[in-house]
Amino acid sequence: xxAAAARCRVELIGRTPLDDGTGGYHEPAHATDLPALRAALAxxxxxxxxEIEREAGRVLARREIAATLAEVHDAGGxxxxxxxxxxxxxxxxxxxxxxxxxxxxxxxxxxxAGVIEDRLLAEKDPVSFERxxxxxxxxxxxxxxxxxxxPQLPAFTxxxxxxxxxxxxxxxxxxxxxxxxxxxxxxxxxxxxxxxxVTVHWGPWAPVGAHGGMxxxxxxxxxxxxxxxxxxxxxxxxxxxxxxxxxxPETDEVVLTASGR
Ligand SMILES: NC(=O)c1ccc[n+]([C@@H]2O[C@H](COP(=O)([O-])OP(=O)(O)OC[C@H]3O[C@@H](n4cnc5c(N)ncnc54)[C@H](OP(=O)(O)O)[C@@H]3O)[C@@H](O)[C@H]2O)c1
Numbered sequence: 001x002x003a004a005a006a007r008c009r010v011e012l013i014g015r016t017p018l019d020d021g022t023g024g025y026h027e028p029a030h031a032t033d034l035p036a037l038r039a040a041l042a043x044x045x046x047x048x049x050x051e052i053e054r055e056a057g058r059v060l061a062r063r064e065i066a067a068t069l070a071e072v073h074d075a076g077g078x079x080x081x082x083x084x085x086x087x088x089x090x091x092x093x094x095x096x097x098x099x100x101x102x103x104x105x106x107x108x109x110x111x112x113a114g115v116i117e118d119r120l121l122a123e124k125d126p127v128s129f130e131r132x133x134x135x136x137x138x139x140x141x142x143x144x145x146x147x148x149x150x151p152q153l154p155a156f157t158x159x160x161x162x163x164x165x166x167x168x169x170x171x172x173x174x175x176x177x178x179x180x181x182x183x184x185x186x187x188x189x190x191x192x193x194x195x196x197x198v199t200v201h202w203g204p205w206a207p208v209g210a211h212g213g214m215x216x217x218x219x220x221x222x223x224x225x226x227x228x229x230x231x232x233x234x235x236x237x238x239x240x241x242x243x244x245x246x247x248x249p250e251t252d253e254v255v256l257t258a259s260g261r
Contacts (some may be wrong), residue, residue: 001078001237008107010072010079011099013092016061017083027059034060060212066238067210086113086139087144097145108244109147111182112160113139116214129174136178140185150192156244159186159199166201166255187252196249200240203257206230229258 003010028040032116037056041047047055066080072079084091100106115135117128142161147153164172165179183199190197203213204223215223223230231239239256247254 001075001241002073002108002219003079005241006053006076007076007079007185010077011066011081011095012065012081013086013095014061014081014113015066015083015085016058016065017066018062019080027062028044061113064212065221066208071211072244075143085193086111086142087134089142091136092139092142093146095209096150100150105152106147106150106154108156108158108190110158110160111136111155112158114160114162114175114214116175118175120171124174131179132174133181136182137185140182143183143205144189147174147195151196156197157186157189157197158240158244159183159197161199161201163201163203163257165252165254183253188251190252196242198251199253200243201253201255202231202236203255203259204230205233205236206229208233229255231258 002008028037031037031040034056037059038052040106041052041055042201045134069079069081073257082095086092089095096106100149113135117132119125119128144157147157161183162175163169164176164184168176179220181197186197189195204219205213207213207215207220211233220230235258236256242254243251243254
């Protein structure tokens, strides 16, 4: 949507390496969804169930990145991708510095990295809590500290939060805390630097095409049972663009949902 609106260049970051690192490896191209991929990988033999699951996830992640790069291009923008962990402050600093040096500007930043590992609080393992919390919070800290060193701050920074931070959600104490802390970091950053920063606490999005997102079929059914509508992805991105174009620059947090809850 940003590429279509502004014909801009988009630098994407994720942990997944685009190159699978295996040289002559041939991906099961005919297998287009997770069950088909699992079956194709199992048929090759020699992989444990856990390895099949990991490899299938990697294949889907690489395909999603390729699809996103193609979509940005088709929308009239240009796109690049770097594999790094946003919790790695040094790697983030390097990426931001290089991007600024190459293009002479960074106009906008969207921190949308996130993972969920839902469990009731009594069953949460601290390492898992740290992964969920750190991806949002350490990631934001790394990003903001890298931006602080630039000669010029971006015109806008968007943090992807969640309604879980606003209303809570069963099994998501870590994720709710992470998104709440993320919004606070955004607020402090705006008051400290004066740079436009907004946290969008999204309701659940409907999956589309290669972009399954966090709401899998099971979670989708649970939302339907509770009468919670999913955000149409086209509407979602337009809502964000509207917020950036017309929202009050002093607004630190907004809640955007399809069904008002
Ligand atoms: N989908 C929803 O309904 C929904 C609702 C509310 C809020 N949100 C928020 O929206 C954002 C995007 O969600 P989504 O549904 O699109 O989920 P997704 O498909 O799982 O995307 C999450 C993205 O974050 C990246 N990522 C995760 N950990 C990372 C790390 N440590 N370093 C760098 N990149 C990392 C992932 O790439 P790699 O795996 O390659 O690292 C992936 O591209 C998240 O922040 C989520 O909390 C989503």
